[in-house]
Amino acid sequence: KGTDLYAVFQLTPAATDAEIKSKFKKLALKYHPDKNNGETKEWTKLSKAFQILTDKDNCALYDNFG
16 A cells, blocks of 8 residues: 555544645645655645645545555
């Protein structure tokens, strides 16, 4: 199994969309390449996790199958 997408945001699977979005904004300020000397590894992980967890269909698939 791959990365725990909820752990990327230090949240549980019970997290709401609002909690995920709030945590993403906070972490984006820290890990965005423009703020992090061009480093993209953490930003890429955050972005992918955010895209999946905030899309209703993709999130349901992830929650059911990982």
